[in-house]
Amino acid sequence: MNESLIEVVQGRNNPMIDPSLHIWGWEIPVYLFLGGVVAGMLVLSAALALRDRDGPRSKALQTAPLLALGLLSVGMAALFLDLEHKAYVWRFYLAFKAASPMSWGSWILLLVYPAGIMMGFGMLDSDRRAALLDSRFVRGLHLRSLVMCILGRADAARRGALWAGIIAGSALGLYTGILLGTMVSMPLWNTAVLGPLFLTSGVSTGAAVLLLLPLSTGERHVVARWDMAAIFVEIVLIVVMLIGFATGGHASHVAFSQLVDGPSASAFWALVVVAGLAAPFTLEAIEVRRSLKPLALTPILVLIGGLSLRWILVIAGQASSWANIP
Amino acid sequence: MKEKTDKRYAMVVDTRLCVACKACVLACKAENRVPYGFNRDWLVEVTTGRFPDLALENRSERCNHCSNPPCVHACPTGASHVNEGGAVLVTHHKCTGCKACIAACPYGARYVHPDGYVDKCTFCLHRVRDGREPACVEICPTGTLHFGDLSDPDSDVSILLRTRKYKVLHPETGCEPNVYFLE
Ligand code: SF4
Ligand code: SF4
Numbered sequence: 001m002n003e004s005l006i007e008v009v010q011g012r013n014n015p016m017i018d019p020s021l022h023i024w025g026w027e028i029p030v031y032l033f034l035g036g037v038v039a040g041m042l043v044l045s046a047a048l049a050l051r052d053r054d055g056p057r058s059k060a061l062q063t064a065p066l067l068a069l070g071l072l073s074v075g076m077a078a079l080f081l082d083l084e085h086k087a088y089v090w091r092f093y094l095a096f097k098a099a100s101p102m103s104w105g106s107w108i109l110l111l112v113y114p115a116g117i118m119m120g121f122g123m124l125d126s127d128r129r130a131a132l133l134d135s136r137f138v139r140g141l142h143l144r145s146l147v148m149c150i151l152g153r154a155d156a157a158r159r160g161a162l163w164a165g166i167i168a169g170s171a172l173g174l175y176t177g178i179l180l181g182t183m184v185s186m187p188l189w190n191t192a193v194l195g196p197l198f199l200t201s202g203v204s205t206g207a208a209v210l211l212l213l214p215l216s217t218g219e220r221h222v223v224a225r226w227d228m229a230a231i232f233v234e235i236v237l238i239v240v241m242l243i244g245f246a247t248g249g250h251a252s253h254v255a256f257s258q259l260v261d262g263p264s265a266s267a268f269w270a271l272v273v274v275a276g277l278a279a280p281f282t283l284e285a286i287e288v289r290r291s292l293k294p295l296a297l298t299p300i301l302v303l304i305g306g307l308s309l310r311w312i313l314v315i316a317g318q319a320s321s322w323a324n325i326p
Numbered sequence: 327m328k329e330k331t332d333k334r335y336a337m338v339v340d341t342r343l344c345v346a347c348k349a350c351v352l353a354c355k356a357e358n359r360v361p362y363g364f365n366r367d368w369l370v371e372v373t374t375g376r377f378p379d380l381a382l383e384n385r386s387e388r389c390n391h392c393s394n395p396p397c398v399h400a401c402p403t404g405a406s407h408v409n410e411g412g413a414v415l416v417t418h419h420k421c422t423g424c425k426a427c428i429a430a431c432p433y434g435a436r437y438v439h440p441d442g443y444v445d446k447c448t449f450c451l452h453r454v455r456d457g458r459e460p461a462c463v464e465i466c467p468t469g470t471l472h473f474g475d476l477s478d479p480d481s482d483v484s485i486l487l488r489t490r491k492y493k494v495l496h497p498e499t500g501c502e503p504n505v506y507f508l509e
Contacts, residue, residue: 005376011348012368012387014437016428023428084423085442091403091422102426103402184396184499185432251498322496323434326372 008326021318027082029310032176033205034075036198036306039173040206041068042116044226046165048219049123053159060213062128065120065165067213068206069113076109101179108175112168119165121147122154173202180317187251188258188313188320193241198310200237204230205306208280208299220294224284227302231281238273254320264316272312276305334476335391335411335449336504337463338483338492344384344470346371350462351386357450357461364437366447367462386462386471389414389435389447390495390503400430406444411475412504413451418443432499449473476504 016023045064049057083089093110097103124132129151132138138147154161177198180189207227211220245256259268280301287294346369354360354367367388374381391414398406398414405420406427416427416436421443428436428444439445450460454473458464463471474481486492487506494503 005374007373009371009373010368011346011351011370012365012434014364014434016425016438017434017436021434023425082424084425084438084444085421086423087442088419088422091405091420092424095402095404097399097402097404099399100402100426102400102424106402179426183400183430184501185430249498318429321434322432322499325496326370 006326017323021321021323022315023318024082024314026311027078029307029314031075031079031082032179032198032310032314033307034071034078035176036173036202036310037205037209037303038068038072038075038112039169039176039199039202040204040230041065041071041209042112042119042165042169042206043173043203044206044210044223045123046119046162046169047226048222049119050159050162051222056216057123057125058214058216058219059128060215061210061219062123062125063120064210064213065116065123067209069116069120071209072109072112072116101175101182105172105175105179108168108171112172115161115164115168117150118154118157118161121151122158122161124151170199173199176202180313183317185323186317186321188245188255188317190251190255191241191244193237193244194313197234197237197241200230200233201306201309203227204234204302208302208306211294211299212296221288224288224294227299228281228284228288231277231284231302235277235281238277251322251325254325258316258320262316262319264312264319267308268312268316271308272305275301276308280305332477333411334393334504335413335454336474336476336483336506337388337449337460338472338474338486338506338508339386340470340472340486340490340508341383341385342508343468344386345468346384347467349465349467350471353461353465354388354447357453358448360445361440364439364445366445385507386466387433387435387495388462388505389431390433390501390505391447391449393502393504394500396430396432396499396501397427397436400426402426410451411449411454413449414446415448415451416444416446418445432496432501433503 012018041064045061048061092106096107133144133147138144174195177195181191181194183189204227207223210223245252259265280298283298348369351365351367358366360366367386370385370387372383391412395414398408403420403422405417407415409415423438423442436444436446453460460473463473472482472486474483476484478484490508492506492508494506
């Protein structure tokens with residue numbers, strides 16, 4: 001076979017497909033990254049609140065769920081920018097297609113907002129509530145009675161709201177991976193590991209955003225430990241994914257070679273594996289063991305790693321397409 | 327709307343007859359007003375071997391109207407759907423341009439129309455319903471392209487697939503393509 005040559009002349013010339021695929025540009029990795037961050041923030045802040053239900057909470061933790069919803073809106077704006085037929089965006093909500101992860105995602109996004117608002121409002125203490133009711137936004141739009149009503153509901157179902165936050169957050173994190181994982185067209189995406197991988201990476205990046213906020217020492221300690229666990233699971237999942245690709249059939253080998261000698265391979269190892277996983281894991285371990293003052297660098301590395309993971313998988317995944325295999 | 331019929335439309339491409347003149351590509355562009363710079367069908371010319379022992383395969387390719395179409399599964403709005411005879415179509419006014427279907431298709435058969443919706447080969451259903459052949463099939467000067475109904479054992483395509491060796495592209499993906507290439 002190495003004696004013979006193969007030459008393919010491709011007469012098709014459709015933008016986004018040829019000569020190389022770039023169906024999804026920067027908007028999708030940014031959205032997938034923010035979706036993961038929001039998933040992580042909701043799951044972790046709800047878990048912290050469940051862990052210590054009546055204990056004092058830092059201001060930062062109380063407002064984390066609402067901050068997460070703000071970040072989600074930025075992500076959804078990126079998603080909207082990617083749509084080619086923007087005037088028809090409402091069509092997402094006239095159908096539910098059980099076989100389409102994109103359809104699941106659009107409905108999950110819609111559920112994350114009420115879940116986040118309910119759990120977020122329930123976590124506010126009386127000072128924050130007074131500040132919220134007094135804010136220009138609430139007063140200007142005459143939302144006082146609505147906010148009071150939501151606060152009342154949130155208090156009545158505080159535990160339920162926290163669980164709703166955990167479920168909606170997990171669904172969000174998981175679906176961002178499943179969206180790519182179900183595509184048979186792109187061997188690098190087509191692995192069941194991608195769902196759990198994106199969810200754990202989401203938990204870790206969500207923890208990183210929390211660690212950049214002024215949490216209390218106790219909260220910081222717990223979040224840092226959970227982050228280390230998430231990074232560890234992520235490393236295991238990446239190893240499992242690589243073993244799967246290395247030992248699979250032709251398509252898996254195409255995927256594997258994207259990560260070991262493709263154009264994005266060095267970025268994958270440098271930014272995702274070393275800078276995004278190994279380095280922050282080591283730094284966090286040292287910080288926890290020696291009780292050192294936490295560095296802002298550690299969560300920043302986690303965020304760089306999380307964004308790079310999505311970015312590189314979106315780009316390299318499209319390069320692994322069957323459409324490029326003669 | 328999905329129409330229930332027992333038909334199974336398919337196309338058979340005789341790679342031994344194709345001279346890569348690309349008349350099929352131009353006929354499609356004219357028939358379906360495919361915008362400048364885009365294609366619903368295209369030619370792939372594969373040369374293998376080492377000079378002077380070379381083999382050439384010319385393939386007129388298009389959407390495979392797969393029986394297990396990942397593009398339809400991926401579509402969140404139902405814009406991509408299975409129509410008469412198993413033909414996979416896009417309802418333009420339901421399409422959000424999210425491109426999930428483009429990403430899901432292993433064959434690169436779809437593109438974003440400049441008007442924003444996703445577009446692709448329709449097997450020229452508008453002609454087929456009038457009893458005519460798809461534009462590419464009608465124009466092919468060498469008789470490379472055949473279109474017909476696989477559920478009819480006496481159709482051109484059924485007979486060719488019974489009597490000749492054939493392949494489909496990337497069968498590993500499990501999409502069950504309905505464009506067959508005679509070898
Ligand atoms: S070839 Fe692509 S666009 Fe056509 S039916 Fe199959 S997956 Fe869908
Ligand atoms: S781009 Fe249009 S046809 Fe394709 S999956 Fe999205 S909504 Fe469906």
